[in-house]
Amino acid sequence: MILIRGGSVFSGSTFSKGPFEVKDVLIDGDRIAAVGSVHPGEVDEVVDASGCLVGPGFVDIHTHLREPGHTWKEDIASGSAAAVAGGFTAVVAMPNTDPPMDEAKIAEEVMRRGAEVGLIEVSAAGAMTQGRAGVVPSDIEGLYECGVRIFTDDGDSVDDVDVLRSVMMRIAALPGAIVSQHPEDAAMTVDGHMHEGSIAARLDVGGLPAEAEIEVVERDLDLVRETGAGYHCQHVSAAGTVELIRHAKAEGLPITAEVTPHHLTFDDTALADLDTDFKMYPPLRSVDDRRVLREALNDGTIDVVATDHAPHTAKEKSTSFAEAPRGVIGLETAAAVVSEVVDNPARMFQSLSVNPASIASLGDQGRPIAVGEPANIVVFDPRHVWTPDRFVSRSANSPFKGHRLTGRSLLTVHKGRIVHRLVGAA
Numbered sequence: 493m494i495l496i497r498g499g500s501v502f503s504g505s506t507f508s509k510g511p512f513e514v515k516d517v518l519i520d521g522d523r524i525a526a527v528g529s530v531h532p533g534e535v536d537e538v539v540d541a542s543g544c545l546v547g548p549g550f551v552d553i554h555t556h557l558r559e560p561g562h563t564w565k566e567d568i569a570s571g572s573a574a575a576v577a578g579g580f581t582a583v584v585a586m587p588n589t590d591p592p593m594d595e596a597k598i599a600e601e602v603m604r605r606g607a608e609v610g611l612i613e614v615s616a617a618g619a620m621t622q623g624r625a626g627v628v629p630s631d632i633e634g635l636y637e638c639g640v641r642i643f644t645d646d647g648d649s650v651d652d653v654d655v656l657r658s659v660m661m662r663i664a665a666l667p668g669a670i671v672s673q674h675p676e677d678a679a680m681t682v683d684g685h686m687h688e689g690s691i692a693a694r695l696d697v698g699g700l701p702a703e704a705e706i707e708v709v710e711r712d713l714d715l716v717r718e719t720g721a722g723y724h725c726q727h728v729s730a731a732g733t734v735e736l737i738r739h740a741k742a743e744g745l746p747i748t749a750e751v752t753p754h755h756l757t758f759d760d761t762a763l764a765d766l767d768t769d770f771k772m773y774p775p776l777r778s779v780d781d782r783r784v785l786r787e788a789l790n791d792g793t794i795d796v797v798a799t800d801h802a803p804h805t806a807k808e809k810s811t812s813f814a815e816a817p818r819g820v821i822g823l824e825t826a827a828a829v830v831s832e833v834v835d836n837p838a839r840m841f842q843s844l845s846v847n848p849a850s851i852a853s854l855g856d857q858g859r860p861i862a863v864g865e866p867a868n869i870v871v872f873d874p875r876h877v878w879t880p881d882r883f884v885s886r887s888a889n890s891p892f893k894g895h896r897l898t899g900r901s902l903l904t905v906h907k908g909r910i911v912h913r914l915v916g917a918a
C-alpha cells in the first residue's frame with residue numbers, strides 16, 4: 493500500500509465543481525482504497541504531497557512514439573519513460589510509423605509492446621487511409637475491433653473530400669470512434685517553413701499561411717454536418733481556426749480541439765535565429781494567435797492540451813532551417829506549461845486528464861480521485877522552478893531547453909505502482 497499524504501486532491505470530474513481539497517490518498521493494489529484522513533499504519537510507503545496537486549495522471553492523445561520504424565528517434569520504452577517523467581499515465585501513439593498503423597495487427601503490436609513495457613497505458617491511433625496515402629480507406633472496422641478509437645493520417649491531411657467523406661461515414665457508425673484531422677492544405681505549404689508573416693518575410697523564409705489550416709477545418713465541418721462523425725481538430729494554431737471551432741460548438745456539432753504547449757508559449761518572434769528546435773507543423777504563429785489560443789483554452793473552446801511529441805535526433809535537426817524535419821518533443825515539459833497558462837488548476841486536470849481520456853475512450857484514465865477508482869495518479873508541484881536541459885526522451889529537440897518553467901510532476905503512479913519519482917523530491 494502507498495499513502496500520498498496531504499496534497500490538494502482533485503476529486504471532481506467537472507471544472508465547475510472547484511474540486512480541490514487537502515486529503516490523503518491510500519492506494520491498495522491497482523485501486524484507490526481510501527481518500528480522507530488516513531493513518532499511515534501498515535503502508536509500505538508514505539509520499540509527502542503537501543503543497544502539491546494530486547490528480548488523475550495526464551493523458552496525451554497526440555504522441556509520436558516512432559515504433560515501429562524510426563526507433564533511433566524514440567521507441568515505446570523510451571517514449572513511455574519520457575511520458576511518466578512528465579506525469580502522463582497514458583498516451584495515444586500516432587500511426588505515422590513505418591509500417592504505418594493502417595491495419596489491426598500493427599496497432600495491436602504497439603499496444604501489446606506498450607503493456608509489456610508497463611510504465612503507462614499505450615493506446616494506438618489508426619490511419620484513416622492505407623499507407624496514409626489519402627487514397628484508399630484503411631481497415632477502419634478491423635482497427636476499431638482491436639481497440640482503436642482515434643483515426644488520423646497525422647502528418648498529412650486527408651485532402652480528397654470523397655475519401656474523407658467515406659471514412660467519416662464508416663467512423664460515424666462506430667460508437668466512440670472519431671476522426672482526428674491534421675489540418676494542412678498541402679498545396680499551400682509546399683515551400684513553407686514558418687508562419688507566413690512579417691518575420692518570415694524579413695528572414696526570407698518561405699511562409700506557411702494560416703489559411704492552410706483554417707480552410708481544411710472549414711471544409712471538414714461541412715462533412716461533420718453531413719456524416720455526423722465525431723471530429724477532433726489537432727494542434728490548432730490560428731485564431732481563425734479557434735473562431736470556426738467556437739461556432740461549430742455553438743451549433744452543437746460533435747467537435748473537440750487540441751492545442752500544443754509550444755503554441756501556447758511561443759510565437760514566430762522566437763524564430764529570429766532560425767533554431768531548428770522551433771520548427772514544427774503547424775508553425776508558431778503571431779503574438780495575437782498565441783493570445784487567442786490561451787484564451788480559448790481557458791474558456792473551454794479548446795478542450796485539450798496535447799503534446800504532438802515528435803522526436804528527431806540532434807543530427808537530424810543539425811541542418812538548415814529549410815531542410816530540418818518538422819516537430820519538437822513535449823511530454824516532459826507539457827504540464828509545467830499548462831500549469832502556467834491556465835487560470836485555475838482544475839483546468840489543468842480538465843485539459844490534460846479528463847477531456848483527453850474521454851476523447852480517446854480510455855475508461856481507466858482521467859477519473860476523479862475517489863475510492864474504487866483505478867490508481868493512475870500524478871503528484872504535481874505547481875511551485876517547482878526548473879530549467880530543462882536534459883531529457884528522458886531519446887531525442888532532445890525541445891524549444892523549452894534553457895527556458896525557465898514553473899511546475900513539475902514529482903511522482904507518477906500507474907496501476908498502483910510508482911513508475912516515476914523525481915530524484916530529490918517527494
Ligand SMILES: [Zn+2]
Nearest residue numbers: 646647674726
Ligand atoms: Zn500533425
